[in-house]
Amino acid sequence: MSDYQKMWQDLGMDMEQHDMLCQVLPSAVGDVFLSQENRPKSMDFWDLVISEVHGIRPAELIEEQKKGRKVFGTFCVYVPDEVVVAANGIVTGLCGGSQFWVPGGEAVLSKSTCPLIKASVGARLGKTCPFFRIADIYVGETTCDGKKKAYEILGEDVPLYVMDVPQMKRPQDIIKWKDEIATFAKKVEEFTGNKLTVENLNKAIHIINEKRKALARVYNCRKSKCLPISGRDALLMMQISFFDDPERCAKMCNRLADELEERIAKGISVVPEGTKRILVTGTPLAVPNWKLHNIIETSGAAVVCEEMCTGTRYFENLVDETKESLDEQFMALSERYMKTNCACFTPNRGRIDDILRMVEEYQVDGVIDCSLKFCCLYDTEKRAVSQALKAKGVPVLSLETDYTDTDAEQLRTRIGAFIEILNG
């Protein structure tokens, strides 16, 4: 990665700390991904991107910035990419998934904050993530309390805009979110200097829809009993899709889906017949958080679906592309986004229905419901998830974890015992 030294320096990064971070990544990638057998060839793209995660894409973003484009950093799948893309802006995900950044966040946040928030704040304050340095503006949102307060701290030294996400899903809330999107659009126009038009917004809606369809195609292949891709590889693809250019992302996912469909036709599976199929649900798994998938898949089961924001919640439901005024388009956006079922909402029966549906669609043998430590919302919802699944006779294991490795053995025992139950 040496070619990027100058770029990182120009970004004002803490080079010494960043070197330490870069040292741990290659062995993690080797252990989790490269050690797998019989991987789809098309994963080469994501292997390359992750091996230079702080190099390739950041360099592209900087090139685009030189042409006058603005980079928007986001933290939640409720923030509508379409609006930014329509104004010729670029969106990049900013959620932190490494323990490396947690202590930096802990220095300024309440102890009882989830590691995702701690890591995100730590990545910003520690100057060890190029994406956090590159983003011209951060877009936050009023979802959970931890994030709301963290944005106040993040906003101290970077432009920050917060969208007011509703807490319920009544008709008036959908209208409220539409208005909020319209207000955000004004901010985006002002920040990029580009006007939104029906044409450019419809084009952006189309681009993001195509990306969703491509991700869905890959997930569709995971529904097959002949499993053509591991959960770890699918997760990596999903995580990188938050950072990539949406059109290239769609192209690469479609290329992968082509290969997976061919594998299914030929009967090529990454696991032996009868391997138990796990649906993972809960809080998002930000890069490079691969702990859960890695433990499950090295304990003899396979992850076939993630009901998560780094999973189905990112691509399910499309935006209507046929609207002819900005107002109608904003409404179409609101309707699509408000279908995303996050535990920040109440009630949130939709998530339970999604999980039950996915258990059928993905031919799931057992569900692992895992939340990050101190995420009160998803933790509380475990009860409803587990009751609904048990009522249908679907085995479920509820877990709580963070970004450290200290509980890996405990998790291995629990997950191992769960898989032993499934194997009967």
Place this chain on the structure above:
Amino acid sequence: MIKHFIGLDIGSTYTKTAVINENKELLQLVFKPTGWNGAETAEQVRQELADKGIDLAEAKIIATGYGRVSVPFAQKCVTEITCHGKGAAFVYGKPNLTIIDIGGQDTKIIQVLDGAVNDFVMNDKCSAGTGRFLEVMAKTLSVDIAQLCDLASQGGNTSISSMCTVFAESEVISLIGRGEKRENIAFAVVDSIVKKVASQAKRMITPGSFLCLTGGLSESQYLLNALSKELRTPIASHPHGRYAGAIGAALLALNL
């Protein structure tokens, strides 16, 4: 012909070994501290069994417990949850039961239906509500765990509020400083672990379930009574209770 089926349960504190024959008759039970190195302990067990005429090369062996991966001569590793469930159902001769196992590192509640594990809960990585908690508190009072339970049976009227081992230890120290009777402090310590374990167990217990306590602490009658009172259900214990995991592993070795 294979004559011996062996289960090795390498726990964080003790290693338990059970040897059975193909008729599921118990031939040997071996108990020893785990020490620093699981592999070394496993080797000692191998020696001890060899001295008793049990040749491991001629046996089917399953390892379980915390140190299960460090047994070079085991043919398979199975988690302690599955083994405990299987073993306890066998020891008690009941296909349906709920097991409370207070171990050194973790406390597990295991629900067994038709002789196999149906569901379980396990405490998270902190040591509240585990054997470690009692061990630390006993040390603070300069007694062992058995003495701690004896003392507790004569005490009362004191409580500690913190679930966290580290904070609870400071609470105990300040109780000592205040001149509180040791019996009362011991009572508070046992009472706190009983409440913690009971609250975990409540989610798993259905009316009429047969409850049993396994693990080293199952030998304390006082703890058993206190837990049973808290859960308002009789709880059984068995001299072989602490071998449940090893026995379960040996039974599973029959299918290898």
